[in-house]
Every structure is written in structure tokens, then in C-alpha cells.
Amino acid sequence: MSTPTHEMWTARLRSSWQRNLPIEKLLPDDQPAYVASWIYVFGVATIAALGVIIASGIVLAFQGPAWYHTSDIGNFTNSIHFWSVQMFFAFMVIHLWGKFWMAAWRGNRVRTWITGAVAFVVSIATAFTGYLVQTNFDSQWISFEAKDGFNSVGVGAWFTVTNLGQMLLLHVAFLPLILGVLTLVHVLMVRRRGVVPPIDAVPANLEVRK
Amino acid sequence: MSRSSKAKEEFDAAPWQGKTRKYDIIKEGTVALLVVAILTVALSLLLGSPDDTPLTFKGWATTNSDNFYATAVSELAGTSGTATYGPPYNSAADGLNVGPLWLQKWAGVSRPIDTVNDFVIAPLSTQVMSVEIASALATWKAAAQTEQNTWATNYDSAIAKVEGKLSAVPAGNYGPVPALAQGLTDMAKAGGLDAALLSQGGFFQTDNTKQILFFGDGSYLDDAGTAANLQGGTWGMMNETGRYPGQAWLWLYSFWYQIPPFNNEESKPIGANADAYIMVLMGALSLGLILIPLIPGVKTLPMRIPIHRGIWRQYYEENGIKRRKY
Numbered sequence: 121m122s123t124p125t126h127e128m129w130t131a132r133l134r135s136s137w138q139r140n141l142p143i144e145k146l147l148p149d150d151q152p153a154y155v156a157s158w159i160y161v162f163g164v165a166t167i168a169a170l171g172v173i174i175a176s177g178i179v180l181a182f183q184g185p186a187w188y189h190t191s192d193i194g195n196f197t198n199s200i201h202f203w204s205v206q207m208f209f210a211f212m213v214i215h216l217w218g219k220f221w222m223a224a225w226r227g228n229r230v231r232t233w234i235t236g237a238v239a240f241v242v243s244i245a246t247a248f249t250g251y252l253v254q255t256n257f258d259s260q261w262i263s264f265e266a267k268d269g270f271n272s273v274g275v276g277a278w279f280t281v282t283n284l285g286q287m288l289l290l291h292v293a294f295l296p297l298i299l300g301v302l303t304l305v306h307v308l309m310v311r312r313r314g315v316v317p318p319i320d321a322v323p324a325n326l327e328v329r330k
Numbered sequence: 331m332s333r334s335s336k337a338k339e340e341f342d343a344a345p346w347q348g349k350t351r352k353y354d355i356i357k358e359g360t361v362a363l364l365v366v367a368i369l370t371v372a373l374s375l376l377l378g379s380p381d382d383t384p385l386t387f388k389g390w391a392t393t394n395s396d397n398f399y400a401t402a403v404s405e406l407a408g409t410s411g412t413a414t415y416g417p418p419y420n421s422a423a424d425g426l427n428v429g430p431l432w433l434q435k436w437a438g439v440s441r442p443i444d445t446v447n448d449f450v451i452a453p454l455s456t457q458v459m460s461v462e463i464a465s466a467l468a469t470w471k472a473a474a475q476t477e478q479n480t481w482a483t484n485y486d487s488a489i490a491k492v493e494g495k496l497s498a499v500p501a502g503n504y505g506p507v508p509a510l511a512q513g514l515t516d517m518a519k520a521g522g523l524d525a526a527l528l529s530q531g532g533f534f535q536t537d538n539t540k541q542i543l544f545f546g547d548g549s550y551l552d553d554a555g556t557a558a559n560l561q562g563g564t565w566g567m568m569n570e571t572g573r574y575p576g577q578a579w580l581w582l583y584s585f586w587y588q589i590p591p592f593n594n595e596e597s598k599p600i601g602a603n604a605d606a607y608i609m610v611l612m613g614a615l616s617l618g619l620i621l622i623p624l625i626p627g628v629k630t631l632p633m634r635i636p637i638h639r640g641i642w643r644q645y646y647e648e649n650g651i652k653r654r655k656y
């Protein structure tokens with residue numbers, strides 16, 4: 121006798137996916153009318169900056185950490201990486217403040233906020249390891265200074281900021297992977313729930329208009 | 331939760347039933363990517379990016395050979411910053427604590443460094459050397475540890491007494507220590523020490539801990555950091571070399587180092603353990619940020635300070651929605 125479909129793990133995953141995130145929600149062609157402020161642009165702008173970071177980072181990774189010190193194209197690629205990171209943080213921080221003042225965690229969106237905030241913390245760690253793998257004076261300085269903080273709470277026993285090999289692997293592999301997954305989950309949650317309604321909007325407002 | 335706030339929560343959670351407007355998500359994403367790409371290219375062409383060449387032991391021993399020499403002696407005497415550091419490098423100290431939490435000590439010595447051998451004796455032994463230094467090395471290796479200690483400590487204190495002015499150090503029972511320090515200084519000047527510290531006689535090496543720590547024991551790195559305006563006590567964490575923005579997002583972390591009691595090493599317990607307290611504080615604040623939607627008093631701030639009236643002004647006006655009381 122075959123197992124009833126509703127008991128199969130695969131079938132369950134498929135139906136919950138279809139229920140929660142149908143393609144119409146994933147790729148919408150309309151938005152609630154209240155989505156009309158420039159503040160909404162900053163989430164997308166953050167993704168765009170992350171895209172430029174990753175693209176320039178891949179070029180840097182292919183050439184190895186010493187390349188950009190001596191090549192003009194390398195230096196230019198490094199500049200792209202540097203400035204896209206600065207923009208990424210600027211956009212993300214504006215996005216964060218925007219979502220805070222909109223109390224955008226309302227209506228079952230707490231997990232959207234949490235994944236975003238964790239992404240913020242992970243971004244800081246990713247950028248920090250990036251500064252450590254510059255293999256220039258700045259990274260010498262930062263690693264010497266920063267070791268004390270991590271050592272003082274025991275973390276330095278495993279997370280060794282003076283270990284270039286460890287920092288390089290974390291910066292180009294582990295941390296971007298985590299950040300990428302967090303971003304994906306974050307954005308899918310937004311698509312699933314839809315954009316949060318305004319703070320002062322109540323069911324009556326819909327009635328009034330109809 | 332009151333009935334009306336429960337109804338509001340359900341309303342916020344439900345799919346939107348009201349008016350909508352056209353929205354092209356793919357177009358928005360593509361335009362955003364193009365704009366950001368153009369902006370970064372423009373900034374890169376206009377401003378470039380910082381890249382100051384790393385300092386070297388060769389540079390240190392050449393420009394400030396007395397300081398390098400004295401540092402080498404302090405590594406032999408066990409008085410340098412690294413030799414007296416504690417975990418994770420050695421057990422010369424307990425490290426910092428936060429109240430009863432001695433995390434640094436508990437984490438243990440996971441990256442052992444023996445400054446005498448790792449910083450001086452082993453690198454020096456990899457060199458083809460003069461008869462004088464070879465015999466100094468042989469004398470050192472043949473001596474008992476207490477004797478080694480006496481020589482190095484005598485010399486280290488003598489140098490400290492004349493404030494690093496090597497020519498003023500009186501004769502004394504220093505054994506082979508002056509010759510060893512001179513040998514290491516010559517080696518550094520010739521450019522041999524950078525690689526020898528890294529490789530420690532091996533082939534593959536990706537861990538620069540020993541180089542960085544030895545470097546920091548002298549004044550060369552510290553002076554360079556001061557000159558580049560990078561010291562932690564003056565918001566250095568947020569700066570970059572040259573006129574570039576640094577890790578501005580670390581402003582809050584950096585902030586604590588600027589104010590008492592954190593910026594006063596003499597003040598106990600917090601100032602003396604500032605690194606540890608600030609780490610724990612920032613950990614707690616980060617957790618707070620993550621959990622804002624659950625923190626009473628904080629999660630209602632956006633309702634009480636009505637910035638949202640501006641964000642959704644158009645919608646509120648079009649629908650004649652007045653400010654609600656929370």
C-alpha cells in the first residue's frame with residue numbers, strides 16, 4: 121500500500137510552499153497603495169550593493185590577495201569592492217532605521233526583523249575580516265589592536281584575527297555564505313507576508329473607502 | 331493585548347485587501363543594481379581606495395634599530411607585551427575578567443607562543459652567521475634556564491634604566507644576550523626576519539600571529555598607528571589610512587573607549603578590564619537590537635514618536651486617517 125500523499129515529507133513541503141509563497145507573491149506586479157515612500161528603496165538598494173560587493177569580490181578572489189597592490193586593474197577592482205561596502209552599510213543602516221520607525225515587525229513580521237538584524241551583525245563581522253585580509257598596513261594595525269578585544273572574552277582562542285589564512289577563508293567563504301542565506305530568507309519572508317500596513321491604518325479604513 | 335490591538339495585529343498580518351498600485355519588482359531591482367554599479371565606478375575612479383604598504387621588520391630595524399634591539403632583549407627577558415600577555419599565548423597572566431567571569435583564562439592557551447625561542451632563538455638559528463653570533467647562540471643553548479634568565483633580565487633592566495639609550499648601558503653580567511640581540515637586529519636589517527618568523531622552519535604558513543605580536547611589542551607599529559590617526563582612544567577604529575572612511579559602523583563600539591570608566595586603565599574593575607566589558611556590552615546591545623520587536627517600551631517607540639506620519643503621509647491624507655492613540 122502506498123503512503124497517502126499528505127504524509128509524504130516532499131508533498132508537505134510542496135503544499136506549504138505553495139500556500140505560503142505562491143509565485144504571485146514571489147514576483148508580484150502590484151503593491152499596496154501605501155508603499156509610496158522613498159524609504160522603501162533602501163532594502164532593494166542594499167541588495168544591489170551586496171551584488172556589486174560579491175561581483176567585485178569574486179574578481180579579487182580569482183586573482184589572490186596580493187594582486188591589487190601591484191595592478192592598476194586590481195586596484196580599481198579593490199576600489200569598487202571598498203565603495204560598494206561603504207554604500208551597502210549606508211543603505212542598510214537607513215533601511216534599519218526606516219523599518220524601526222515603521223515598526224515593520226507588526227503582523228507576524230518579527231522574524232523578518234530578526235533575520236535583518238542578524239544580517240547586520242554578520243555584515244559587520246564580514247567587513248571586519250575584510251579589513252584584516254587587505255595585507256597592507258591597515259590590516260597589520262587592525263589585527264594587532266583587535267586581538268585584545270577578542271582575547272579578553274575568550275573568543276580569541278578560536279577566532280584568531282592575526283591568522284591571515286583563517287581570516288581569508290572566513291571572509292571569502294563562510295561569512296558571505298551565511299550573509300547570502302540570511303538575505304535570501306529575509307527577502308522571502310517579506311514576500312510571503314507582504315509589506316506591513318501603516319501604523320494608523322485599521323480595518324475600518326478599508327470599509328470607509330469601499 | 332487589548333481587543334483593538336489584537337484586531338490591529340490580525341489586520342496587519344492578513345493579506346492586504348485595500349487599494350494597490352502597479353509595481354515592477356524585476357525592473358526596480360535592475361535599476362537599483364545599475365545605479366549602485368554606476369555610483370561605485372564613479373567613486374572608484376574619482377577617489378580610489380586606501381592601500382598603505384605594510385611595515386616590515388627590515389623597516390623597523392633600519393629606521394629605529396635601538397628600539398628593535400631593546401625589544402629583542404625584552405623578548406629574551408620575558409618582559410615584552412607578548413611575553414607577559416597571558417591566554418591564549420601563554421600563562422604569564424590571567425588576562426581580563428568581567429566580574430567572576432575569567433573567560434580569557436578559561437579559554438586556555440590555544441595559540442602558544444614562547445617569545446624566547448619563537449621570536450629570537452629559532453629565527454636566528456636559521457641563519458648563516460658570524461663566528462661571534464654562532465658562539466653566543468651555542469653559549470645560550472648550553473646554559474641552564476635560570477642562567478639565561480639572569481643574563482637577559484640583567485641586560486633588559488640595564489637598558490630600561492638608561493631609557494633605551496644603548497650606548498649608555500654599563501658593562502655587566504649579560505652573557506651572550508647582547509650578541510644575540512645584535513644578531514637578530516642584523517638579520518632584521520637584512521630582511522631575513524619577516525619570513526623566518528612566519529615560517530618557523532616550515533614550508534606552508536598562513537598564520538601571521540607571531541610576526542604581528544612581535545611587531546606590536548616595539549614602538550614602531552604604535553608610532554605608525556598614531557601618525558595615521560588610528561589609535562583606539564581617539565576613535566581610530568572608525569578611521570582608515572589616508573582620507574578614507576573606515577568602519578564607521580563600529581561607532582558605538584568605539585564610543586565606549588572614549589568615555590570613563592572605560593578609557594581609564596587605572597579604574598577598577600571596569601577601566602582595567604575595558605576590552606572585556608565593552609565586548610560583553612556590545613554583545614548585549616547587539617542582542618537587544620535583534621530582539622527590539624519583543625522589548626516593551628522600545629517596541630512602542632515608533633507609535634509614540636510619529637515619524638510614520640511622514641513616511642505614510644500620502645496614504646494617511648488620501649484616506650483621511652487621523653493619528654491613533656496607543
Ligand code: HEM
Binds near residue numbers: 160212224225232233
Ligand atoms: C543584508 C542586509 C539587508 C537586506 C539586503 C535587506 C533587504 C530587504 C528588502 C529588499 C526588503 C523589502 C523592501 C523594503 O521594504 O525595503 C526588506 C524588508 C524588511 N527589512 Fe531588510 N534588509 C537587510 C537588513 C535589514 C536589517 C538590518 C533590518 C532591521 C534590523 C531589516 C528589517 C526589515 C524589515 C522588518 C522588513 C519588512 C518590511 C515590511 O514588511 O514592510 N532588514 N529588507
